[in-house]
Amino acid sequence: MPLKNRPMTNNMTDAFTGSITEAQRQVQICNACRYCEGYCAVFPAINRQRSFIQTDIIQLANLCHNCQGCYHACQYTDPHEFSINLPKALADVRVKSWQHYSYPQWFATRFQQHGVAVAVTLLLAVILFLILIPRLQPASGEGFYATLSHTAMVLLFAPAFIAPLIIIGAGIRHYWRDSGGASLTLAHVGAALRSAATLKNLSGGQGQGCNFEDGDRFNNNRRWLHQAAMYGFLLCFASTSSATMMHYVFNLQAPYSLLSIPKLLGIPGGVLLTVGCVGLAWLKLRADESLGASAVWGGEMAFTLLLGATGATGLALYLATGTPLVPTLLAIHLGTVLTLFVLMPYSKMMHGFFRMAALLRDAQKQH
Numbered sequence: 001m002p003l004k005n006r007p008m009t010n011n012m013t014d015a016f017t018g019s020i021t022e023a024q025r026q027v028q029i030c031n032a033c034r035y036c037e038g039y040c041a042v043f044p045a046i047n048r049q050r051s052f053i054q055t056d057i058i059q060l061a062n063l064c065h066n067c068q069g070c071y072h073a074c075q076y077t078d079p080h081e082f083s084i085n086l087p088k089a090l091a092d093v094r095v096k097s098w099q100h101y102s103y104p105q106w107f108a109t110r111f112q113q114h115g116v117a118v119a120v121t122l123l124l125a126v127i128l129f130l131i132l133i134p135r136l137q138p139a140s141g142e143g144f145y146a147t148l149s150h151t152a153m154v155l156l157f158a159p160a161f162i163a164p165l166i167i168i169g170a171g172i173r174h175y176w177r178d179s180g181g182a183s184l185t186l187a188h189v190g191a192a193l194r195s196a197a198t199l200k201n202l203s204g205g206q207g208q209g210c211n212f213e214d215g216d217r218f219n220n221n222r223r224w225l226h227q228a229a230m231y232g233f234l235l236c237f238a239s240t241s242s243a244t245m246m247h248y249v250f251n252l253q254a255p256y257s258l259l260s261i262p263k264l265l266g267i268p269g270g271v272l273l274t275v276g277c278v279g280l281a282w283l284k285l286r287a288d289e290s291l292g293a294s295a296v297w298g299g300e301m302a303f304t305l306l307l308g309a310t311g312a313t314g315l316a317l318y319l320a321t322g323t324p325l326v327p328t329l330l331a332i333h334l335g336t337v338l339t340l341f342v343l344m345p346y347s348k349m350m351h352g353f354f355r356m357a358a359l360l361r362d363a364q365k366q367h
């Protein structure tokens, strides 16, 4: 008898239901086979259950790190009649789940699929700052605050950062409710944070790494480059937060010296973010598209390049301090950051939030 699905918070599109049904078929076969048990958290999660409703499949999809190890190990891939391609089946569900839990969903579908839409938004944001900067130039100020005041930046960026976070927060709340999540303990949070911080599920189980760009050969390139991008981003975020604290709490105004906290966090952060994203984009060019969500390849590539550009343009701005290039570089950097923020609920940025939620839910199911 087919299992009754738990009612979902939002209505599902036919495409989403179709992707889940295909993943459900493959997961049932994997549950009988169990050959890939040691690769990642997905297989132990599959083995804990005998049947899977839609929300179970969405949870498995967000737990999968697309290492592609199970595809290369599998004896049931095409031309076998089972036609197993679990990395692709789960990737299809995963990206559709981010569209499903975003608002408006139409935006998420467009920006996830079309890199050109991301590029046009970036261009418009840069033009906006090229127009605004000469008009909002303050009477006094130091560093790049002589070009655009601190208050103007806060007024522009606070809503552009907070509104997307509210949309993502609402989506995560629905995801959590749909997946049957309960209250969290410190042990759950610790386990999920450890897994995310080390990208354990890209390690291939024994530390040999993933098969992303090298077919059936394992390596850790993607894991290390992701660590560079992720920790670079977090350092840049910490740098901006520390500068805000220094400004408002300690009344210490920018520009800050090379040995100040914002610079000590921001410069290595910018370098790591740029190097990590360029490396991830390069690996993406070498990987087999048919083992992922090929429909969103353009949007994902655009996101990775946009993220790398926030690091690179920030560093360029720092290096140009005191030169006439500052107004133009500031417009390009602020346009890049604004685009990244505004598109957070409609881009690959969703993966950080939803993968974290999936790791938390998995930790909860285990303990």
Ligand code: HEM
Pocket (backbone or CB within 6 Å): 064, 065, 066, 195, 196, 202, 226, 229, 230, 233, 277, 280, 281, 284, 300, 301, 303, 304, 307, 348, 351, 352, 353, 355, 356
């Ligand atoms: C909970 C924390 C995070 C986890 C578990 C995580 C996991 C992953 C995984 C498994 C991938 C490769 C598979 C895929 O493309 O879907 C990936 C890709 C990527 N992640 Fe993360 N991530 C996290 C947070 C972040 C953060 C904070 C950033 C930076 C803002 C980031 C930037 C990227 C980039 C640029 C890619 C490459 C996208 C591509 O190749 O299409 N991630 N992440």
Ligand code: SF4
Pocket (backbone or CB within 6 Å): 029, 030, 031, 033, 034, 035, 036, 037, 070, 071, 073, 074, 075, 076, 084, 086
């Ligand atoms: S991916 Fe293939 S080999 Fe691995 S568990 Fe599933 S069916 Fe078995």
Ligand code: SF4
Pocket (backbone or CB within 6 Å): 036, 039, 040, 041, 042, 043, 063, 064, 065, 066, 067, 068, 069, 070, 071, 086, 087, 090, 201
């Ligand atoms: S692609 Fe990797 S992370 Fe995803 S299910 Fe297969 S082995 Fe696990």
